[in-house]
Amino acid sequence: MTNYLDKAITLxxxxxxQTSCNPPVGAIIVKDGRIIGxxxxxxxxxxxxxxxxxxxxxAEHVEGSTMxxxxxxxxxxxxxxxCAKRIIETGIARVIYAARDVTLPATGHRMMEEAGVKVDxxxxxxxERLYQPFFESKKSETPIVTVKVSASIDGKQATxxxxxxxxxxxxxxxxxxxxxxxxxxxxxxxGTLHSDNPSLTVRxxxxxxxxxxxxxxxxxxxxxxxxxxxxxxxxxxxxENAQLQTSLSHVEIVYLxxxxxxxxxxxxxxxxxxxxxxxxxxxxxxxxxxxxxxxHFILYLAPKLIGGQGLNQFYQTDEIKKLNHLHQFEIxxxxxxxxxxxxxxxxx
Amino acid sequence: MTNYLDKAITLxxxxxxQTSCNPPVGAIIVKDGRIIGxxxxxxxxxxxxxxxxxxxxxAEHVEGSTMxxxxxxxxxxxxxxxCAKRIIETGIARVIYAARDVTLPATGHRMMEEAGVKVDxxxxxxxERLYQPFFESKKSETPIVTVKVSASIDGKQATxxxxxxxxxxxxxxxxxxxxxxxxxxxxxxxGTLHSDNPSLTVRxxxxxxxxxxxxxxxxxxxxxxxxxxxxxxxxxxxxENAQLQTSLSHVEIVYLxxxxxxxxxxxxxxxxxxxxxxxxxxxxxxxxxxxxxxxHFILYLAPKLIGGQGLNQFYQTDEIKKLNHLHQFEIxxxxxxxxxxxxxxxxx
Numbered sequence: 008m009t010n011y012l013d014k015a016i017t018l019x020x021x022x023x024x025q026t027s028c029n030p031p032v033g034a035i036i037v038k039d040g041r042i043i044g045x046x047x048x049x050x051x052x053x054x055x056x057x058x059x060x061x062x063x064x065x066a067e068h069v070e071g072s073t074m075x076x077x078x079x080x081x082x083x084x085x086x087x088x089x090c091a092k093r094i095i096e097t098g099i100a101r102v103i104y105a106a107r108d109v110t111l112p113a114t115g116h117r118m119m120e121e122a123g124v125k126v127d128x129x130x131x132x133x134x135e136r137l138y139q140p141f142f143e144s145k146k147s148e149t150p151i152v153t154v155k156v157s158a159s160i161d162g163k164q165a166t167x168x169x170x171x172x173x174x175x176x177x178x179x180x181x182x183x184x185x186x187x188x189x190x191x192x193x194x195x196x197x198g199t200l201h202s203d204n205p206s207l208t209v210r211x212x213x214x215x216x217x218x219x220x221x222x223x224x225x226x227x228x229x230x231x232x233x234x235x236x237x238x239x240x241x242x243x244x245x246x247e248n249a250q251l252q253t254s255l256s257h258v259e260i261v262y263l264x265x266x267x268x269x270x271x272x273x274x275x276x277x278x279x280x281x282x283x284x285x286x287x288x289x290x291x292x293x294x295x296x297x298x299x300x301x302x303h304f305i306l307y308l309a310p311k312l313i314g315g316q317g318l319n320q321f322y323q324t325d326e327i328k329k330l331n332h333l334h335q336f337e338i339x340x341x342x343x344x345x346x347x348x349x350x351x352x353x354x355x
Numbered sequence: 356m357t358n359y360l361d362k363a364i365t366l367x368x369x370x371x372x373q374t375s376c377n378p379p380v381g382a383i384i385v386k387d388g389r390i391i392g393x394x395x396x397x398x399x400x401x402x403x404x405x406x407x408x409x410x411x412x413x414a415e416h417v418e419g420s421t422m423x424x425x426x427x428x429x430x431x432x433x434x435x436x437x438c439a440k441r442i443i444e445t446g447i448a449r450v451i452y453a454a455r456d457v458t459l460p461a462t463g464h465r466m467m468e469e470a471g472v473k474v475d476x477x478x479x480x481x482x483e484r485l486y487q488p489f490f491e492s493k494k495s496e497t498p499i500v501t502v503k504v505s506a507s508i509d510g511k512q513a514t515x516x517x518x519x520x521x522x523x524x525x526x527x528x529x530x531x532x533x534x535x536x537x538x539x540x541x542x543x544x545x546g547t548l549h550s551d552n553p554s555l556t557v558r559x560x561x562x563x564x565x566x567x568x569x570x571x572x573x574x575x576x577x578x579x580x581x582x583x584x585x586x587x588x589x590x591x592x593x594x595e596n597a598q599l600q601t602s603l604s605h606v607e608i609v610y611l612x613x614x615x616x617x618x619x620x621x622x623x624x625x626x627x628x629x630x631x632x633x634x635x636x637x638x639x640x641x642x643x644x645x646x647x648x649x650x651h652f653i654l655y656l657a658p659k660l661i662g663g664q665g666l667n668q669f670y671q672t673d674e675i676k677k678l679n680h681l682h683q684f685e686i687x688x689x690x691x692x693x694x695x696x697x698x699x700x701x702x703x
Contacts, residue, residue, distance in 0.1 A: 050391075063397075063407060073561050215389055
């Protein structure tokens, strides 16, 4: 049994990954010792969690109540009017929130307090975990980036003969579907398209298919690849080839003078992608891992030794760094997935 | 990260203890791989979880969607129209639920299936845990009963001189407030009123104060007891004394020819109490523990030896049972609360 603020954060966690560039938020309204309204922000551009909760309770019933919310209520006019204003209007007596929105100039805290609402900022570790990547993403105007790699225990995604199916076990695949489900887009390289011919969809009940993003500097695209033949999600191709064109209605070509990680990420953020997953071969994977622009690194390891010369080691760079200048990560969690290990890391 | 059915059950668990004789229910509506509505049944007589979720999504947007719900949607007219009917009308394509409502003659499953909705019953252990006590309670027309005892490690609630404050530590008190919060009423004996003079309220932020129920066969009531002087929650006095009266507006006298556990529980259920907590001295505690009408038994043990003749052992009976006929419990969970042990048991 948890307290109300915990419950509000749980609601936020339930919608993590479906709010694009907006933060996931949950709200609970309590009056006379009972929950009278619950809400979550379900989609960018739609009602905020606070408003959903007020609507569930009925605006006429919330006077004198307490609202618990995972993030500080907003005080600005965005796609919807400010929540702080609505909270004041409906006579909610007290607001307790778990994280400060550091990306906004004006604060809902102050607006509500000046209107006589009792406001408490009560920092919470689960809220911090939830919002820290979002704040960084908003500041840098790039999406939250997760890099996913499946490899042998000696760090290879395939043999030197490019054989790669199946290194990890089928349960890892299920876990990857879950991972895809919580991202707006999947980034891969044209090399992976040619070697693996993946569909990059989410094969689970009521799964959300992320937009597929293909990186191809040269613009040499194998148009018979499987993913051009389903219309489950739109496709973007980033290229330095200004001549590249397509007649496929679900495919859009994005020309960039220089197809580099930061330019691609900034463009994706502009297009509204808040969370992207990189699932690619050594080339694209290494570009992202060395970019310092990623948040999560999920590594699935099968306890197998591939050997060879390591043409498909997942991390390869031209630059040789000094040992005390390496990219470092913090291990968030390790778990067993059947016979494989999953290591969830965050950039340090 | 959990699946949608888990999330629906989490919503139900959030409102456990605030739905009186109704079951706590949670619902999630999913369309195109995203949550478009969430709901929970917040109070007996108010909208069911399914309707809350449809309202949040907007009835015009749910066509073709999937609803995940912790309990089978109802098909009968109660205080609200049947959820199954509303689901059919709005064009929801599929319903997945985690527990069957075995207390109702007609089923929502059948009604929806006959109308062309795809319906799946997908049993879930968390849902079973949530609803089994509720089903038993409904069948027996008695509330779900939790007995709470704080005792020394040798099983005594007080010394032979009736000294009892404090045997367990202050953190146990906080845990007891949480426990009270999730019950509609607290039952105690007039003896406890005299010896401990408790207020039986919930001293936590936005706590819900349960109704106080006092058992007094004789009707000898010490009217200067603390709880008669606050109006935080109503008070019922069950007595065999037909003469007992009061002028206090928040106190109601209930005369029963025989003030026995089963009669009291049936009367409380009739009055709308779905969950009651017994917090009393050895006499009342023993009556309930030996009644076979309780679901949960929460025992807080302080690692202290009280000794004496054991006048205040928490369990005392006139009848001597054979060893193979004893009341038995199943241990659900044990936990440490600071220096004390909490043992949560269920009737076997």
